[in-house]
Amino acid sequence: MPIALExxxxxxxxxxxxxxDIRTVTMGINLRDCSSDDLSRLKRNIYDKVMxxxxxxxxxxxxxxxxxxxxxxxxxxxxxxxxxxxxxxxxDDFIDIATVLDQAADELGVDFLGGFSAxxxxxxxxxEYNLIQAxxxxxxxxxxxxxxxxxxxxxxxxxxxxxxLMGHVIxxxxxxxxxxxxxxxAKLVVFANVPEDNPFIAGAFHGVSEPDVVINVGISxxxxxxxxxxxxxxxxxxxxxxxxxxxxxFKITRAGEFIGKKVAQMQNxxxxxxxxxxxxTPIPGDSVADIxxxxxxxxxxxxxTTAALALLNDAVKRGGMMASSHVGGMSGAFIPVSxxxxxxxxxxxxxxxxxxxxxxxxxxSVGLDMIAVPGKTKxxxxxxxxxxxCAIGIxxxxxxxxxxxxxxxxxxxxxxxxxxxxxxxxIMSVSQLDNSLFINRGGRFPxxxxxxxx
Amino acid sequence: xxxxxxxxxxxxxxxAIEQLGEDASPQAVEKVVKETVHRIERQANDxxxxxxxxxxxxxxxxxxxxxxxxxxxxxxxxxxxxxxLTGTLAKHSCDIIxxxxxxxxxxxxxxxxxxxxxxxxxxxxxxxxxxEAGKKFDLKVVIQHEExxxxxxxx
Numbered sequence: 001m002p003i004a005l006e007x008x009x010x011x012x013x014x015x016x017x018x019x020x021d022i023r024t025v026t027m028g029i030n031l032r033d034c035s036s037d038d039l040s041r042l043k044r045n046i047y048d049k050v051m052x053x054x055x056x057x058x059x060x061x062x063x064x065x066x067x068x069x070x071x072x073x074x075x076x077x078x079x080x081x082x083x084x085x086x087x088x089x090x091x092d093d094f095i096d097i098a099t100v101l102d103q104a105a106d107e108l109g110v111d112f113l114g115g116f117s118a119x120x121x122x123x124x125x126x127x128e129y130n131l132i133q134a135x136x137x138x139x140x141x142x143x144x145x146x147x148x149x150x151x152x153x154x155x156x157x158x159x160x161x162x163x164x165l166m167g168h169v170i171x172x173x174x175x176x177x178x179x180x181x182x183x184x185x186a187k188l189v190v191f192a193n194v195p196e197d198n199p200f201i202a203g204a205f206h207g208v209s210e211p212d213v214v215i216n217v218g219i220s221x222x223x224x225x226x227x228x229x230x231x232x233x234x235x236x237x238x239x240x241x242x243x244x245x246x247x248x249x250f251k252i253t254r255a256g257e258f259i260g261k262k263v264a265q266m267q268n269x270x271x272x273x274x275x276x277x278x279x280x281t282p283i284p285g286d287s288v289a290d291i292x293x294x295x296x297x298x299x300x301x302x303x304x305t306t307a308a309l310a311l312l313n314d315a316v317k318r319g320g321m322m323a324s325s326h327v328g329g330m331s332g333a334f335i336p337v338s339x340x341x342x343x344x345x346x347x348x349x350x351x352x353x354x355x356x357x358x359x360x361x362x363x364x365s366v367g368l369d370m371i372a373v374p375g376k377t378k379x380x381x382x383x384x385x386x387x388x389x390c391a392i393g394i395x396x397x398x399x400x401x402x403x404x405x406x407x408x409x410x411x412x413x414x415x416x417x418x419x420x421x422x423x424x425x426x427i428m429s430v431s432q433l434d435n436s437l438f439i440n441r442g443g444r445f446p447x448x449x450x451x452x453x454x
Numbered sequence: 455x456x457x458x459x460x461x462x463x464x465x466x467x468x469x470a471i472e473q474l475g476e477d478a479s480p481q482a483v484e485k486v487v488k489e490t491v492h493r494i495e496r497q498a499n500d501x502x503x504x505x506x507x508x509x510x511x512x513x514x515x516x517x518x519x520x521x522x523x524x525x526x527x528x529x530x531x532x533x534x535x536x537x538x539l540t541g542t543l544a545k546h547s548c549d550i551i552x553x554x555x556x557x558x559x560x561x562x563x564x565x566x567x568x569x570x571x572x573x574x575x576x577x578x579x580x581x582x583x584x585x586e587a588g589k590k591f592d593l594k595v596v597i598q599h600e601e602x603x604x605x606x607x608x609x
Binding site for chain 2: 002003005007008009010011012016052053055056066067068069070251252254255258267268269
C-alpha cells in the first residue's frame with residue numbers, strides 16, 4: 001500500500017513540530033580485553049580500543065540523520081564498568097583512566113561517555129571501592145564522563161554500606177563542582193536493579209554479558225504522545241485512551257529501532273536494543289508532565305497522578321513491545337524534574353514534593369531524577385532517600401534510581417539553571433528529620449522473598 | 455593511505471568466510487584476509503587503481519540501498535513552485551514516480567515520490583540543491599528516504 005500524504009505529513013509534524021527525535025544512539029564497547037597490570041599500558045589499551053571502535057560512530061549517525069530526516073540528539077558511548085576493567089587500581093589511577101576516556105570522547109565528538117561505574121549490590125572489591133572514592137574528582141575534572149553505582153538488586157538485597165557511602169560521595173561531588181551549582185551530581189546515578197544495556201546517560205554502561213561492541217538506541221517522544229492524548233475527546237475511557245497512546249508509541253519505537261539498526265549496519269556492528277522510555281526535554285511541549293495533565297489532572301501532584309502515570313507507562317510499553325523484538329534498557333516514562341518544563345512548573349508552584357515523586361517512581365522508570373535539594377542536606381538524608389528508592393526497586397522487581405543534587409549555598413526558594421538538555425530546577429524541600437541511626441547500621445539489607453523465584 | 459579500520463577488516467573477513475563456504479578453516483580465512491588487505495593497501499598507493507575502486511564502491515552502495523526518496527515541500531502558494539522543484543530533479547536525472555499536493559487556503563503542500571537510482575549527484579548534494587531551489591519560493595523542503603515512512607506507518 002503506498003504511503004498517503006497524511007502519513008507523510010504526520011511524520012514530518014512529529015519531527016519538526018512535536019520534537020520527536022532519537023535521544024541517543026549509544027555504542028557499547030567492551031573494555032575487558034584492555035586489562036593490564038601496567039597503568040600506562042592499560043590507559044593506552046583503553047584509548048586505542050575506544051578510538052578504533054567508535055571511529056565511524058558520529059559520522060554514521062550524522063549520515064543516517066540526514067538520509068531519513070530524523071534528528072539524533074546525542075551520540076554516546078558506554079563502556080564496561082571501569083571497576084571491572086581496572087580492578088585493583090588506586091583511586092588516583094581511576095581518575096587518570098577517566099581523563100584518558102574523556103579525551104577519547106572529546107576527540108570522537110561524542111556527547112557523553114558512561115561507564116565510570118561499579119556494581120556493588122552485595123559488596124565491593126578493592127577496585128570498586130577505590131572507583132567510588134574517585135567519583136567526585138572524576139566528575140569535577142572531566143567533561144563527558146558519567147558515573148553510576150548499582151547498590152541493590154531484587155536477588156541480592158541492598159548494600160547499606162554502599163548506600164551510606166554514596167550519600168557522602170554525592171555530597172562531595174556537589175562540593176567539588178560547587179562553582180557550577182553542583183553539576184557533577186547530574187552525571188552520577190545510584191541504581192537498584194540496573195539494566196546492563198541502558199543507552200541513557202548518566203546510567204549507561206556496557207554490561208559484562210553484552211557482545212564486544214553493540215549499538216543501543218533511546219527515543220524521545222513525549223510531544224507526540226501529548227498530541228495523541230490532547231486530540232482525544234474528554235469522554236474517552238481509559239482503555240481507549242491507552243489504545244491511542246499505544247499506537248503512537250508503536251510508531252516512535254519503530255522509527256527508533258530502524259534508525260538504530262541503520263547506524264549499526266553502517267558500522268557493521270550488531271544492533272542491541274531500543275529503550276522505549278519517554279525521555280522529555282526542557283522544550284515546551286516535550287514534557288511527560290504535560291501528558292499527565294492532558295490525561296485529566298490540573299497539574300502534576302494532583303490526586304490521581306500516580307495512576308495516570310501508570311496508565312501512560314503501561315500503554316507505552318504495549319506499543320513499544322509490538323514494535324520491536326528487542327526492547328531493553330529502562331523502558332518506561334522518565335520523570336526528571338529539571339529536564340521537563342511541566343515538572344519544573346509544577347515544582348515551582350509547589351504542586352509536587354519529593355514524597356509524591358517517590359510514589360510516582362513505583363510505577364515508572366527510573367526514579368528520583370534530576371532533583372535539586374538544599375545544599376545543607378546531610379549525607380545521611382541523601383542515603384535515606386537512596387535507601388527508600390532501593391526498597392521500592394527490589395520490592396517491585398524494577399529499576400529505580402536516584403540522581404539528586406544538593407546545591408551548595410542554595411536553599412528552598414532558589415533555582416539552579418544548567419542549560420541544554422539538563423534544564424533548570426527549583427530547589428525542593430527535603431525532610432530534615434534525623435535518620436543517622438538507621439543509615440549507620442550498615443550491612444546487607446536482606447533480599448525480599450519475591451527474589452527467590454526458582 | 456592510513457591503515458584499514460577494524461570494521462573494514464571485519465567486513466573483509468566476513469565476505470571471505472561467505473565465499474569460502476565449507477572450505478572456511480581459520481587458516482584459509484586468515485590467508486584470504488591477509489592477501490586482500492595487502493592488495494587493497496597496494497592499490498591505495500597507486501593513484502590510477504584507487505580512482506577505479508572508488509567509483510566501483512559508489513556504484514555498489516547505490517545498488518544496495520533503497521533508491522526512493524520522498525520530497526515534501528510547504529509554503530505559500532505561488533507560480534512556479536512545482537516547476538522549481540521538478541526542474542531541479544530533472545536536471546539531475548531523478549525519476550518522479552508519484553506526486554500529490556494539497557492547497558489549504560494559501561498554504562501549499564506538495565509531496566513527490568522520487569527514484570534516485572539514476573541520479574547524477576549523491577544524496578547530500580541533491581538534498582542541498584532541492585532545499586536551495588525551495589528557498590527561491592520561500593518553501594520549506596524536507597527530503598527523506600521512503601523506508602522511514604513504511605517503518606512507522608505499516609505493521
